[in-house]
Amino acid sequence: SAVISQKPSRDICQRGTSLTIQCQVDSQVTMMFWYRQQPGQSLTLIATANQGSEATYESGFVIDKFPISRPNLTFSTLTVSNMSPEDSSIYLCSVEVGGGAADTQYFGPGTRLTVL
Amino acid sequence: RKEVEQDPGPFNVPEGATVAFNCTYSNSASQSFFWYRQDCRKEPKLLMSVYSSGNEDGRFTAQLNRASQYISLLIRDSKLSDSATYLCVVRNTGGFKTIFGAGTRLFVKA
Numbered sequence: 001s002a003v004i005s006q007k008p009s010r011d012i013c014q015r016g017t018s019l020t021i022q023c024q025v026d027s028q029v030t031m032m033f034w035y036r037q038q039p040g041q042s043l044t045l046i047a048t049a050n051q052g053s054e055a056t057y058e059s060g061f062v063i064d065k066f067p068i069s070r071p072n073l074t075f076s077t078l079t080v081s082n083m084s085p086e087d088s089s090i091y092l093c094s095v096e097v098g099g100g101a102a103d104t105q106y107f108g109p110g111t112r113l114t115v116l
Numbered sequence: 117r118k119e120v121e122q123d124p125g126p127f128n129v130p131e132g133a134t135v136a137f138n139c140t141y142s143n144s145a146s147q148s149f150f151w152y153r154q155d156c157r158k159e160p161k162l163l164m165s166v167y168s169s170g171n172e173d174g175r176f177t178a179q180l181n182r183a184s185q186y187i188s189l190l191i192r193d194s195k196l197s198d199s200a201t202y203l204c205v206v207r208n209t210g211g212f213k214t215i216f217g218a219g220t221r222l223f224v225k226a
Contacts, residue, residue, distance in 0.1 A: 041218065042217060042218040043160070043203075045214070092159055096214075103148075103207075104162050105150075105152075105160075105205075105214060106162075107159035108159060109158070110158075110159050112157075
């Protein structure tokens, strides 16, 4: 299993500002994932972060808007840049444990972001 | 068409009822299947994996029909604590991309 913590748990921000979300895992993992979950919606993958390489972004998400750092095998950050009210969402960090197609996916508690 | 589609819900059932959720997926190359549970304002957590032969965990039974690309979750003897959103999750080959369904909301009432 994996225990994941995220900081901050919630924030209220002004439009045009940026917020960096931190994700810490209690074990070393190869890939870390960042998801967004908007109210009443399911999870949408933003990007996959591998240690030592550029993050891989999903369609509709770009590095300039959502820069990601992955300095080591237990930590990652996601920045939401130049925020607008449309960025109001829950942002979740996730890892897969097990190896292969049957991996179990664990999630952090999420960061609830409100942009005014 | 969405890659993973679920019953829209919400399902409102009394305690003790049996309730079934359905899920269909569009990619025939999908390799692994799961049901996750998400409580209000909490993160999703794995409920159970879904195997081709079907599997049971206490009051929960999951079924997979690869020919019809269909997954189901059956909950027997519903408890108040079963109230949550149930997410159908499919993992595809080629990078093991994970796709989450939109979820089905369940309310169990006393």
